[in-house]
Amino acid sequence: MKKVIYLSIMLLFVTTCLFSQTINKLDETTTINKGQITLKNGETVDFRNLNSESGIVSYTDPFDPSGKVIEQKISDVMMITKTGNYAGTFAFSCALGGGLGAVLSNPTPGYIIGCAAGGAVIGALIGLAVKKEVKVYENTASLSFYPSFNSTIEGNIYPTLALKINF
Numbered sequence: 001m002k003k004v005i006y007l008s009i010m011l012l013f014v015t016t017c018l019f020s021q022t023i024n025k026l027d028e029t030t031t032i033n034k035g036q037i038t039l040k041n042g043e044t045v046d047f048r049n050l051n052s053e054s055g056i057v058s059y060t061d062p063f064d065p066s067g068k069v070i071e072q073k074i075s076d077v078m079m080i081t082k083t084g085n086y087a088g089t090f091a092f093s094c095a096l097g098g099g100l101g102a103v104l105s106n107p108t109p110g111y112i113i114g115c116a117a118g119g120a121v122i123g124a125l126i127g128l129a130v131k132k133e134v135k136v137y138e139n140t141a142s143l144s145f146y147p148s149f150n151s152t153i154e155g156n157i158y159p160t161l162a163l164k165i166n167f
Contacts, residue, residue, distance in 0.1 A: 003104050008097030008119050032136060034062075037072070038079040040139075045070075050080070080137040087127035094123025 030052040037045045037059070047059035047070075057080070058071045098119025102112040148162040 003101040005101070008094045008101065008123070010097065030136075032080070032082050034084060035080060035082040035136070036133075037077055038081070039072070040076055040078050075139075077137070078139050079135060082134045082136050084132045085128050086130045086132050087124045090123035090127030090130070091120045092123070094126075095120035 030050070032047075032050040034048055035046075035050065037047055037050075037057070039045065046062055048062045050057060050059040052058075052074070055074045056071055057074055057077060058069050060067055060069055095116045096119075099112055099116035102115035148160050149157050150160050151157045
C-alpha cells in the first residue's frame with residue numbers, strides 16, 4: 001500500500017510541473033471561460049466568457065443575471081488571469097499512481113481497477129480544493145523606480161535611484 005501512496009504523490013508532482021504557467025500575449029481571437037481581469041486603476045473584476053478581438057476585450061460579469069457584455073480596451077487592462085482548479089490533473093495522476101502501485105504489489109485485475117478508481121476519486125477531491133491561476137496576459141508597459149548601487153572605475157560605490165521604462 002505504501003508503494004501506491006508514494007507513486008501517487010510522485011505522479012502528482014510530475015504532472016503539475018508539466019503544466020507550469022507561461023505568460024503569452026493575447027491572440028486576435030482568444031477565448032477564456034472564467035478568470036479575473038486587473039485594470040490599470042487597480043480594480044479586479046471576475047469574468048466569464050472573455051473574448052479578445054482587435055484590441056478590445058469583451059466579457060460578462062458572473063454576478064450580473066442580465067448577462068450584459070462589458071468591453072474594455074486592452075490598453076486599460078494590466079493583467080488577465082485564467083482561474084480554475086486541478087481536479088482533472090490530480091485525478092489522472094493519482095489514478096495512474098494507484099494503478100501502477102497496484103500492479104507492483106498485487107497484479108489482480110480487480111485490485112488494480114479499485115486502486116486506480118480510488119486514486120482518481122481522492123485526486124479529484126484534492127484537486128477541487130487547489131485553486132489554479134494562470135496568468136494569460138500581462139501589460140508590460142510600465143514605469144518603475146528602484147534603488148541601485150553603481151561602482152566607478154576607481155572602485156567607489158555610490159547609491160543611485162534607477163528609472164526603468166518598459167514599452
